[in-house]
Each structure stands twice: as C-alpha cells, then as structure tokens.
Amino acid sequence: MLEESLAGAAFYDLEGTLVSTNLVHTLGFYSKRQTTLLQSVTKSATTFLSLPVFAITDQYSRKVFNDLYFKRYKGQSEDRLRYFAHELFEDVIKPAVFPGSYELIEKSRSLGLRQVVITGALDLSVKPLMEHLGITEFVTNRLEFVNGMATGRLLPPVMAAATKAQWIRTYSEREGISLSESYAYTDSMSDLPMLSIVGHPAAVNPDMRLRQTALHHDWPILVLK
Amino acid sequence: MALQLRKKTHESVIYIDRDSAPRIMPSGEDFILEDLPIGTRVLYPNPPIKGLPNREAAIRYALNHPHGCDPLFAQLEPGMRVTVAVDDISLPLPPMATPDIRQTILEIVLDMLEGHGVDDIHIIIANSLHRKMTEWEMKRMAGQRVFDEYYPDRYYNHDAEWADGLIKIGETRHKEPLTLNRRAAESDLLIYVNINLVPMDGGHKSVAVGLCDYESLRAHHDPQTIRDSDSYMDPARSELNRKCVRLGKIVDEHLNVFHIETAINNRMYKGDMDFLLKNEDDFTAFDRMKFEAMRYTMSKLPRPARRKLLHSRPSQYEMIACHAGKTDPVHEKIVAKGFEQYSIPIRGQADILITGIPDISPYNVYSILNPLLVQVMALGYHFNFYRNKPLLKKGGVMILHHPCYDDFDHRFHPSYIEFFNRLLPETRNADVLRDKYEREFANNPSYVEMYRRGNAYHGAHPFFMWYWGENGRQHVGKVIAAGAENSHVPAMLGWERADNLTEAIAMARSYMGNSAEITMLHQPMISIADME
Numbered sequence: 001m002l003e004e005s006l007a008g009a010a011f012y013d014l015e016g017t018l019v020s021t022n023l024v025h026t027l028g029f030y031s032k033r034q035t036t037l038l039q040s041v042t043k044s045a046t047t048f049l050s051l052p053v054f055a056i057t058d059q060y061s062r063k064v065f066n067d068l069y070f071k072r073y074k075g076q077s078e079d080r081l082r083y084f085a086h087e088l089f090e091d092v093i094k095p096a097v098f099p100g101s102y103e104l105i106e107k108s109r110s111l112g113l114r115q116v117v118i119t120g121a122l123d124l125s126v127k128p129l130m131e132h133l134g135i136t137e138f139v140t141n142r143l144e145f146v147n148g149m150a151t152g153r154l155l156p157p158v159m160a161a162a163t164k165a166q167w168i169r170t171y172s173e174r175e176g177i178s179l180s181e182s183y184a185y186t187d188s189m190s191d192l193p194m195l196s197i198v199g200h201p202a203a204v205n206p207d208m209r210l211r212q213t214a215l216h217h218d219w220p221i222l223v224l225k
Numbered sequence: 226m227a228l229q230l231r232k233k234t235h236e237s238v239i240y241i242d243r244d245s246a247p248r249i250m251p252s253g254e255d256f257i258l259e260d261l262p263i264g265t266r267v268l269y270p271n272p273p274i275k276g277l278p279n280r281e282a283a284i285r286y287a288l289n290h291p292h293g294c295d296p297l298f299a300q301l302e303p304g305m306r307v308t309v310a311v312d313d314i315s316l317p318l319p320p321m322a323t324p325d326i327r328q329t330i331l332e333i334v335l336d337m338l339e340g341h342g343v344d345d346i347h348i349i350i351a352n353s354l355h356r357k358m359t360e361w362e363m364k365r366m367a368g369q370r371v372f373d374e375y376y377p378d379r380y381y382n383h384d385a386e387w388a389d390g391l392i393k394i395g396e397t398r399h400k401e402p403l404t405l406n407r408r409a410a411e412s413d414l415l416i417y418v419n420i421n422l423v424p425m426d427g428g429h430k431s432v433a434v435g436l437c438d439y440e441s442l443r444a445h446h447d448p449q450t451i452r453d454s455d456s457y458m459d460p461a462r463s464e465l466n467r468k469c470v471r472l473g474k475i476v477d478e479h480l481n482v483f484h485i486e487t488a489i490n491n492r493m494y495k496g497d498m499d500f501l502l503k504n505e506d507d508f509t510a511f512d513r514m515k516f517e518a519m520r521y522t523m524s525k526l527p528r529p530a531r532r533k534l535l536h537s538r539p540s541q542y543e544m545i546a547c548h549a550g551k552t553d554p555v556h557e558k559i560v561a562k563g564f565e566q567y568s569i570p571i572r573g574q575a576d577i578l579i580t581g582i583p584d585i586s587p588y589n590v591y592s593i594l595n596p597l598l599v600q601v602m603a604l605g606y607h608f609n610f611y612r613n614k615p616l617l618k619k620g621g622v623m624i625l626h627h628p629c630y631d632d633f634d635h636r637f638h639p640s641y642i643e644f645f646n647r648l649l650p651e652t653r654n655a656d657v658l659r660d661k662y663e664r665e666f667a668n669n670p671s672y673v674e675m676y677r678r679g680n681a682y683h684g685a686h687p688f689f690m691w692y693w694g695e696n697g698r699q700h701v702g703k704v705i706a707a708g709a710e711n712s713h714v715p716a717m718l719g720w721e722r723a724d725n726l727t728e729a730i731a732m733a734r735s736y737m738g739n740s741a742e743i744t745m746l747h748q749p750m751i752s753i754a755d756m757e
Contacts, residue, residue, distance in 0.1 A: 107386075218635070
C-alpha cells in the first residue's frame with residue numbers, strides 16, 4: 001500500500017521577517033505608556049540607553065539577550081500590557097508589515113500549506129497581527145505574571161534558536177506534516193536551526209551573517225520590503 | 226585544388242588549409258587561440274548590412290506608412306487609453322550602445338501620443354517570465370527623459386504573477402489558454418516596440434508571450450513543441466511559431482495592436498573588439514595587437530572582473546529596417562530582412578560541430594553564464610541556427626568550449642540552482658521533469674516572491690531552458706565539453722569532457738572516424754545556416 005503523502009507547512013519567523021519591527025519597538029511603545037509622566041520618561045530613557053547592550057548581546061547569544069530584554073518588563077501590570085496591545089498593533093505593528101508578506105502568505109496558503117508563525121515576540125503583541133494576517137497557528141513567548149504583575153521572566157518553552165526547530169519537529173510529528181515538503185522563512189542567523197530542518201528554507205531580509213550562510217547553502221534570499 | 230574550390234562557396238565560409246592562421250575562440254570570459262585540423266570548415270558572421278543613415282526618419286516613415294492599418298496618428302483620439310509594450314533586456318545581445326533603438330521609438334511615439342491629446346499612457350516591459358529589469362537598466366533602455374516622466378508609476382515591468390494585473394483573453398481550439406497583462410489588454414490601443422535579433426523574435430510571440438502568465442506560457446514552452454520545431458529559428462517549420470500564431474489570432478480578435486518591428490545588422494562590436502568578427506587570415510598587425518592586448522589584460526584579471534569588463538562593452542548594432550502596422554505583414558518583412566543579414570548557404574552537414582560558448586546569452590545579461598545556460602546556448606541556440614536541416618548530422622558530435630564552472634547568480638537564477646543540483650542528478654528526461662517538478666518550482670512561494678519583488682527569473686524558467694535544448698539533445702549523438710574545469714558539470718548535463726580542443730577533436734574522431742567532416746562556428750556570431 002502506498003503511504004499517504006504528508007502535507008507541508010510554511011513556518012515563519014515574525015519580526016524582521018514579516019514585519020519591520022522588532023522586540024525593542026514593543027518595549028519602547030510600552031515604556032512610553034507608563035502610569036505617570038515621570039515613569040514614562042525614566043522607562044523610555046532606560047530603554048534607549050539599553051539599546052547598545054541589546055544589540056551586542058543579540059549578536060552574542062539570543063538566550064542572553066532574552067534574559068536581559070524581558071527583565072525590562074518586570075513590574076508591569078498584565079492588564080496594562082493587554083489594554084495597550086490593540087493600540088500597539090494599529091500604531092506600530094500594522095504599518096510595519098512588509099508589502100511582500102501578504103503576497104508570500106497568500107501564495108503559500110494557495111498551495112495548501114499550513115501557515116505557522118514561530119516568534120520570540122510576546123503573545124499579547126502578536127495575537128492581533130495574526131488575526132490580521134489570517135494565521136491561526138502561532139507560537140510565541142509568554143511573560144510570567146504573579147498576582148497580575150510581570151516577573152521579567154518567560155514561561156517555558158522560550159522560543160529562540162534551537163527551541164524553534166525543536167517545536168517545529170514536535171508539531172510536525174503531531175500534525176502529520178512533512179518537513180521535507182515544508183518551507184521556513186527567517187531574517188536572523190539565530191534561526192539557522194529552523195531553516196536547517198525543512199526542505200525549502202529561505203532567508204528573508206537577511207542580516208549579513210545569514211546572507212552569507214544562505215549563499216553558501218544556495219538558499220533563496222527574499223526581500224519583502 | 227579541392228580546397229581552393231571549396232573556399233569560394235560563400236564569403237562567410239572558410240576552409241582551413243596549411244597556411245591558415247589559428248582561430249580565436251571564445252570560452253566563457255576567455256578567448257583562446259586554436260589551430261584547427263586542415264579541411265575544417267569555419268563559418269563567420271556575414272558582413273553587416275549598412276545601417277539606415279537616419280533611423281528617426283525611418284521610424285517616422287514606418288509609423289506613417291503602416292502595413293494593414295491606418296497610420297498611428299490616425300488611430301489616436303484625445304482621452305484614449307494607450308499602452309506601449311517594449312522588448313526586455315534579453316534583446317539585443319549584448320545590450321546596445323545608447324541611445325537604444327527602443328529609446329528612439331519611444332520618444333517619437335510618446336511625442337505623437339501627447340501631441341494628439343493622449344495622456345493615459347503606460348509603458349510596460351514585456352519580460353514575460355524573464356527577470357524584471359532593474360531601475361538602472363530601465364533608465365538606460367528608455368533614456369533619461371522618458372524615464373523621468375514615466376518611471377515608476379507608468380513605466381514598469383510586466384508581472385506574470387500578479388493575479389489582479391492579468392486577464393484571461395481566451396483559448397485556442399487546441400485548448401491553449403491565453404492570459405495577458407490586464408492594462409495592455411484593456412487599453413484602446415496597444416503599441417508593441419520590438420527589436421528583432423533572431424528570426425524567432427517578434428511577430429505574435431511579442432504580445433502572446435511577452436505579456437502572458439505562467440499557465441499560458443507552459444502550453445507552448447514544452448519539450449514536445451521544441452522537438453517538433455525544425456528549427457525554432459525557422460518560422461516556417463517551427464511548431465513554437467505555429468502555436469504563437471494561433472495565440473496571436475486571439476490577441477488580434479480582442480486587442481487593437483499596432484506593432485513596430487525593427488531589424489538590426491550583426492555589427493556586434495566595432496573599434497577595439499571588431500577583430501572578433503574577422504577572418505584571422507585577414508588580420509592586420511593592429512588586429513593582432515588588439516587581440517594580444519585583450520588576452521593579456523584578461524589573463525591578469527579574476528573571472529568576475531573579466532565578466533564585468535566584457536559586459537561593459539555595448540554592442541554596436543545598427544537598425545537596417547523598421548516596419549509598423551498589423552503584426553503579420555510587419556513581421557514577414559522584418560524576418561525577411563533578418564534572413565538577408567544572417568543567412569549563409571551551406572552544402573553538406575558536418576559530422577563534428579565545434580563552437581566556443583561566449584559569455585553572451587539572452588539570460589545572463591550582467592550575470593553569470595551558469596551550466597544550464599551553457600547548455601541552452603549549445604544545444605538550443607547554436608544548434609537551432611539552421612533552415613531545412615541541422616548543420617550537424619544526426620548522431621554527430623558537438624564540441625563546445627567553455628569552462629563549465631559550477632557558478633550561479635543567486636539573485637537572478639535562484640531556481641536554476643535547485644534545478645541543477647536536485648533534479649538533474651535524478652533525471653535529464655525533459656518530459657519527466659515537466660510532469661513531476663515544473664509546477665512545484667513555478668509555485669514555490671520563495672521563487673514567486675523573488676521574481677515579483679526582486680530580479681529573479683521565474684521559478685519555472687530553468688525548465689524552459691532545459692526544454693530549449695531538447696531538439697539538439699535528441700539530434701546530437703554526443704556532446705564534448707572542451708576546456709571544462711571540472712568533471713561533474715559536464716557529467717550532470719550528460720556530456721563528456723576534454724581538457725582542450727585537440728583532445729576533444731581526437732575523441733570525436735574516435736566516434737565519427739578520421740575522415741569526419743568538421744565545421745566550426747566562429748563565435749560570437751548570429752547566423753542561419755541555410756542548408757541545401
């Protein structure tokens with residue numbers, strides 16, 4: 001008996017890949033919307049001054065970056081974060097969607113591929129965008145809250161680097177997805193494991209390191225801007 | 226004595242004798258000097274027909290004296306919607322010295338349109354599934370004035386993957402669908418500006434292929450159509466042409482097309498590189514000096530720099546005819562003029578056909594001649610430059626000279642890389658490739674996006690390149706890649722390799738016999754072997 005052929009899926013990273021914003025834009029948005037003016041100024045200034053540290057740690061290790069970055073949310077109220085989520089989407093994220101992202105998703109969907117976003121961004125900022133893009137399957141990072149206040153830590157599993165690839169493997173086994181028939185799109189070298197496990201990897205708006213890797217592996221390089 | 230008599234058959238046909246000079250042969254970005262066996266027949270490009278002294282006047286005359294319809298000015302009304310479609314960068318080769326003929330025609334036509342109160346004008350590059358032209362290339366082709374006025378909103382590339390920008394026109398009785406660029410199809414008047422470099426260009430192919438989508442194209446860009454074309458450079462015996470004519474009838478039923486076609490001579494180079502088109506026996510001391518200077522310079526440069534240098538040399542073609550009006554009568558006259566330039570009467574097929582592969586093809590402008598393109602130039606273009614019967618006998622040996630480097634342009638040819646590395650090791654059967662993989666590549670979202678937003682050839686394009694070598698592949702008994710710097714590229718393409726031309730000729734003679742008739746195409750050349 002012939003084996004039933006498995007379906008494929010398209011796995012997308014989000015920030016830098018489908019939208020031009022990154023985690024720092026979200027943090028900056030929330031920093032400006034604190035309970036008092038003084039807090040807003042202080043938080044914004046601290047965020048601004050942290051930018052070089054974020055940049056350096058991101059180059060060094062995504063895990064170290066995440067540890068440092070999400071600490072900036074410590075003490076923020078969950079209600080407040082969720083309250084501003086829609087405004088964050090309308091004002092910051094929606095205008096930042098690359099024009100080519102819509103075409104890429106539409107073409108991919110027309111082939112019958114499952115559309116899945118795997119991102120290190122926070123669930124509360126990602127959900128409205130997923131509704132906008134019509135993507136129902138996505139996995140994000142989630143802040144840990146205790147008594148309604150963020151602890152500055154993430155709930156496991158933390159979506160970064162190899163964890164994304166691991167999640168894709170588990171998901172594909174569970175859903176009967178063929179990885180060799182699947183596509184993966186990302187802009188960052190830190191997502192190399194995710195690109196390495198599918199049959200059709202592609203670098204999207206890649207940084208220099210990923211561009212070189214894509215060239216060496218003869219992977220397509222897309223510019224959705 | 227026999228050799229002396231044979232020398233007189235045509236000015237473009239030379240036979241090698243004891244006193245003959247070695248011949249220059251392009252091999253990718255290099256030029257080598259080779260002594261050929263005595264008796265080898267060498268075909269040179271015909272001398273260029275003299276260009277028209279005033280091409281602006283010739284274009285204006287054509288617009289005012291069209292074939293089969295009213296003059297252009299008489300068809301214009303204020304407020305009408307007009308689209309001007311132009312050939313893309315694959316014509317001519319190499320890109321011509323500025324001003325490009327298309328620039329001259331565009332300036333004249335646009336002035337006429339504006340003078341008659343037509344202001345809804347779009348200029349569309351009929352690139353079909355070729356790569357989109359870059360901004361710089363578009364400016365170079367249309368000239369600063371047209372570019373500044375129309376780019377980017379009213380001067381742009383055709384997009385064969387933009388569903389909203391396409392409209393189905395109909396289908397032939399053979400169920401060949403035709404979907405065209407919506408703007409062009411819904412215009413009151415479509416003006417097509419063509420440059421006819423080879424007899425396959427122009428005619429109904431211009432609109433029906435240049436402005437169509439993938440599904441329309443795959444109906445005739447298939448292995449069987451190519452196998453049934455004998456050759457595709459001979460419109461009268463080309464199945465591809467017959468299909469384009471069928472589609473053209475649908476175009477003419479639905480669109481008002483005013484076709485402007487031009488023929489150019491074959492003055493590919495002049496000045497510092499004109500010696501490439503000359504018989505080496507007639508070289509002056511200055512010609513030899515120019516060749517040695519070029520060879521020395523090239524030898525000191527890395528390959529990308531050599532390529533860049535060659536691509537920076539524009540061709541010096543001159544317009545030798547311009548006709549306008551309805552597609553069929555216009556095309557007939559232009560093709561006849563083209564044959565006048567290119568036709569070389571030849572008696573007798575060759576057992577062994579030698580051709581250098583220069584770094585010139587419609588698909589590698591400002592890019593790399595990758596292995597698939599080497600294949601399409603050898604078994605496609607150079608093989609198909611004949612009328613009546615192939616220059617090479619059935620089962621004969623084709624020797625090509627090229628380094629066959631495993632090098633691809635990631636920006637222009639991304640799907641070629643996957644085709645070459647993933648598909649060819651599995652099969653070289655064109656029918657299997659088409660049935661099993663063509664749609665997968667055509668619909669690959671990454672390739673679609675790279676075609677639409679970047680400058681990549683369409684995902685299905687490497688398949689068409691493979692099919693275009695199909696009648697050559699079926700006819701030729703053996704292909705030997707001389708000068709190939711590796712063994713895996715020739716092996717992947719189903720070829721044998723030799724270190725140099727001498728070794729390749731010895732190999733070929735071992736198959737075809739020591740008395741085998743050898744013919745060499747003196748590249749770069751565009752010609753049609755008119756076989757008796």
